[in-house]
Amino acid sequence: MAQTALWASFVSKLNDAEGEAAETQTWLQFAVECDYLRPEDTRTLYAEYDQIIAMLVTMQNQPDVWKL
Numbered sequence: 001m002a003q004t005a006l007w008a009s010f011v012s013k014l015n016d017a018e019g020e021a022a023e024t025q026t027w028l029q030f031a032v033e034c035d036y037l038r039p040e041d042t043r044t045l046y047a048e049y050d051q052i053i054a055m056l057v058t059m060q061n062q063p064d065v066w067k068l
Contacts, residue, residue, distance in 0.1 A: 010066070014056050014060045018057060028045060
């Protein structure tokens with residue numbers, strides 16, 4: 001039972017991290033729209049966050065792969 005709770009907590013933390021990454025993308029968009037940053041300066045970073053989110057989603061969908 002405790003092991004199940006640990007894995008639920010692990011998946012929950014992955015979900016939190018996904019949300020934080022998505023929020024960062026939102027702030028990048030906001031910064032561009034407000035002319036704080038140039039679009040060309042944020043494209044690479046935004047794409048990297050897309051990759052991070054994809055990895056986090058994969059981990060959430062297959063948490064058993066990460067068991068030691």
